[in-house]
Amino acid sequence: MRDEVIRRGRGAVGALVLAGLVVAPWVVDDYTAAILARTLALALVGVSVALLTGVAGMPTLGQTAPYAAGAYACAVLGSQISDVGVVQLAVAAVAGAVLAALTVPLVVPARGVIVLMITLAIGELVVTVLGRWRSVTGGTDGLAGIAPVRPFWGLPVLATDQARYLYTLIVVATLVGAVLLLLRTRAGLLLRAGRDDETRLRASGHRVPLQLSGAHVAAGAIAGAAGSLLVVAQQYISPADFGFDTSALLLLGVVIGGTASVGGALVGAALVIAVRDWLFGVLPGHAPLVLGALFVATVYLLPTGVNRARGRLRPPSAPASQPDPPPARDHATVPELRA
Amino acid sequence: MTCLLSTQDVSVRYGSLAALAGVDLCIHDGQRHALIGPNGAGKTTLLNVIGGSTRPQRGTVRFDGRDVSRLGPAARARRGINRIHQRPAVFPTLTATENVVVAALPRVIPRRRWWPGGRRRTAQHRAGPLLDQMGLADVAAVPAGHLAHGQRRQLEIAMALAGRPRLLLLDEPAAGLSATEVGRLAELLRALPRAVAVLLVEHRLDLVYALSDTVTVLRDGQTLAAGTPDEIRTSPLVRQAYADGVA
Numbered sequence: 001m002r003d004e005v006i007r008r009g010r011g012a013v014g015a016l017v018l019a020g021l022v023v024a025p026w027v028v029d030d031y032t033a034a035i036l037a038r039t040l041a042l043a044l045v046g047v048s049v050a051l052l053t054g055v056a057g058m059p060t061l062g063q064t065a066p067y068a069a070g071a072y073a074c075a076v077l078g079s080q081i082s083d084v085g086v087v088q089l090a091v092a093a094v095a096g097a098v099l100a101a102l103t104v105p106l107v108v109p110a111r112g113v114i115v116l117m118i119t120l121a122i123g124e125l126v127v128t129v130l131g132r133w134r135s136v137t138g139g140t141d142g143l144a145g146i147a148p149v150r151p152f153w154g155l156p157v158l159a160t161d162q163a164r165y166l167y168t169l170i171v172v173a174t175l176v177g178a179v180l181l182l183l184r185t186r187a188g189l190l191l192r193a194g195r196d197d198e199t200r201l202r203a204s205g206h207r208v209p210l211q212l213s214g215a216h217v218a219a220g221a222i223a224g225a226a227g228s229l230l231v232v233a234q235q236y237i238s239p240a241d242f243g244f245d246t247s248a249l250l251l252l253g254v255v256i257g258g259t260a261s262v263g264g265a266l267v268g269a270a271l272v273i274a275v276r277d278w279l280f281g282v283l284p285g286h287a288p289l290v291l292g293a294l295f296v297a298t299v300y301l302l303p304t305g306v307n308r309a310r311g312r313l314r315p316p317s318a319p320a321s322q323p324d325p326p327p328a329r330d331h332a333t334v335p336e337l338r339a
Numbered sequence: 340m341t342c343l344l345s346t347q348d349v350s351v352r353y354g355s356l357a358a359l360a361g362v363d364l365c366i367h368d369g370q371r372h373a374l375i376g377p378n379g380a381g382k383t384t385l386l387n388v389i390g391g392s393t394r395p396q397r398g399t400v401r402f403d404g405r406d407v408s409r410l411g412p413a414a415r416a417r418r419g420i421n422r423i424h425q426r427p428a429v430f431p432t433l434t435a436t437e438n439v440v441v442a443a444l445p446r447v448i449p450r451r452r453w454w455p456g457g458r459r460r461t462a463q464h465r466a467g468p469l470l471d472q473m474g475l476a477d478v479a480a481v482p483a484g485h486l487a488h489g490q491r492r493q494l495e496i497a498m499a500l501a502g503r504p505r506l507l508l509l510d511e512p513a514a515g516l517s518a519t520e521v522g523r524l525a526e527l528l529r530a531l532p533r534a535v536a537v538l539l540v541e542h543r544l545d546l547v548y549a550l551s552d553t554v555t556v557l558r559d560g561q562t563l564a565a566g567t568p569d570e571i572r573t574s575p576l577v578r579q580a581y582a583d584g585v586a
Contacts, residue, residue: 189437193437197428197429202413205502206413206441
């Protein structure tokens with residue numbers, strides 16, 4: 001009964017947030033709409049971080065790499081192929097997936113903190129390449145004046161911030177819906193099982209590395225698609241958009257939202273990015289300090305994230321788990337043989 | 340009669356310690372075979388070698404006529420070697436049903452191969468009766484991490500059976516169970532399909548003698564004796580081995 005109430009309450013809050021996001025462009029000014037669109041793009045990268053960190057059990061600091069690959073592929077290649085948003089989205093998703101696939105041999109065999117270190121290195125490497133490959137990426141100056149897109153063939157170009165925001169919102173909602181559906185399939189079930197006990201999953205006959213590789217590539221595709229949305233929202237990109245601070249903030253947002261929850265990760269990442277942008281004006285130069293303190297407080301007070309915090313208040317629906325007793329020792333049963 | 344599983348001259352060393360020294364074993368289709376011996380005899384190591392989690396320095400493991408020595412645990416499970424661990428290994432955040440579904444999936448052949456969700460649906464159909472059989476129908480929707488130790492053990496047996504094993508490796512299944520739970524476990528193991536061969540490592544010798552057709556006794560990584568439960572029970576060599584092991 002209580003579970004049902006919580007589930008309905010959760011649905012109602014989700015519906016309210018979605019309604020607020022839909023009406024936002026008619027309520028806020030152009031600048032805020034542009035900021036919201038960029039925040040949504042970053043929140044989608046947060047979803048890819050949650051997919052890897054919370055669902056597949058591979059903590060990552062490197063999702064800015066496929067995010068950057070998607071953004072630059074969209075800006076450099078996509079705009080030459082077509083001005084249609086879905087085409088650019090597809091190009092960006094493929095670029096993100098390809099980059100993720102190339103890094104599979106480095107990331108998938110590693111575990112725990114090692115994954116964090118490797119993904120951090122990959123992210124930094126990509127930013128360095130973007131900064132130095134001036135002929136293609138514009139170097140540290142980035143690429144400016146990127147032409148606006150039309151969402152679909154036959155539709156008008158997205159000329160206003162409000163239109164670009166709505167396009168971003170629709171794409172993010174669609175992709176998050178797809179991720180939620182994916183998690184309800186066999187693939188999602190196996191990823192959750194692997195996060196619980198990888199050795200046990202292997203012992204059941206599952207090809208765990210293949211599943212983790214699939215999750216890594218899928219997360220890369222999502223981050224790549226988010227890169228395309230960033231291009232649409234900003235019409236300008238530079239390596240600064242994909243630096244370590246962005247990776248760290250995304251991971252912070254996902255931890256705050258609850259790593260195993262896609263919705264929580266989306267909200268957590270969006271909140272952290274919004275707070276950063278807000279603090280930038282209120283406490284110039286001190287935003288990283290405040291966010292760092294927030295991160296420490298979250299880890300200590302809500303180790304499973306805001307989304308799961310209420311779980312501690314919920315009474316268990318079954319007897320509480322009992323610790324496994326120690327294994328039997330020989331001498332306990334030997335007398336039976338002696339008898 | 341050919342062996343379903345055979346080990347030939349299997350040896351495993353940990354530094355200067357010989358955990359297994361040239362062990363030969365043969366298990367036939369449907370046979371109930373038990374491995375006993377004092378602590379450190381090499382029982383769990385042999386189970387690890389057969390399950391694929393430990394690679395022997397010498398010797399071969401053959402299953403169903405094929406050399407599986409170089410295969411890992413996942414590949415062996417897909418061929419029909421499933422294992423029940425000393426401490427129940429379940430997926431704690433997944434419900435009991437989902438645990439069984441996950442275990443069933445590798446050996447599921449859906450009716451409509453390319454139908455979306457066909458494999459999972461078939462696995463789901465297999466999970467219900469197995470949970471019923473293990474007396475877990477009431478807790479089918481409860482996360483495995485919330486189950487009591489005995490229930491987790493029953494769930495693990497359901498998971499092992501869901502994988503349609505031809506050989507079931509049982510590593511001290513009665514460890515940590517109460518007398519009532521051991522009685523229930525014995526009933527469940529006795530009711531296992533005859534098509535499934537069982538290799539049981541267990542310290543409770545009453546359970547061993549009640550469930551097995553053949554018993555092999557290991558000591559210091561070598562086979563000390565093998566025979567029927569009656570032969571082993573009365574063997575002075577085995578009594579001496581246990582007496583030494585305890586001392």
